[in-house]
Amino acid sequence: MLLPGGVQFLMTTVTFDTLVDRLKVAGFQSEQAEAVVRAIAKSHDELVTKRDLQVEIAPLKWGMAVTVGGIVALILKSFFPH
Numbered sequence: 001m002l003l004p005g006g007v008q009f010l011m012t013t014v015t016f017d018t019l020v021d022r023l024k025v026a027g028f029q030s031e032q033a034e035a036v037v038r039a040i041a042k043s044h045d046e047l048v049t050k051r052d053l054q055v056e057i058a059p060l061k062w063g064m065a066v067t068v069g070g071i072v073a074l075i076l077k078s079f080f081p082h
Helices: 016-025 030-044 050-079
Strands: none
8 A cells, every 4th residue: 555655555464544543543633643654654664574584595595505515525525535
């Protein structure tokens, strides 16, 4: 959902309108409730998910595996030269 001001709001369990409504019921004025939800949405924009980390770390894991494999090969070669 794109909020006024170009802020993108992605929340899976609670929608923008539902959260605004809950804040209104709790005593917030409409403008205040919308401002709070916009602030929350903007702060969530820079959060990293578990999936984001998995995608970024996968190439590092492969690189480490190749490096360790090369080191093991060099160690074995030094103990068992041809």
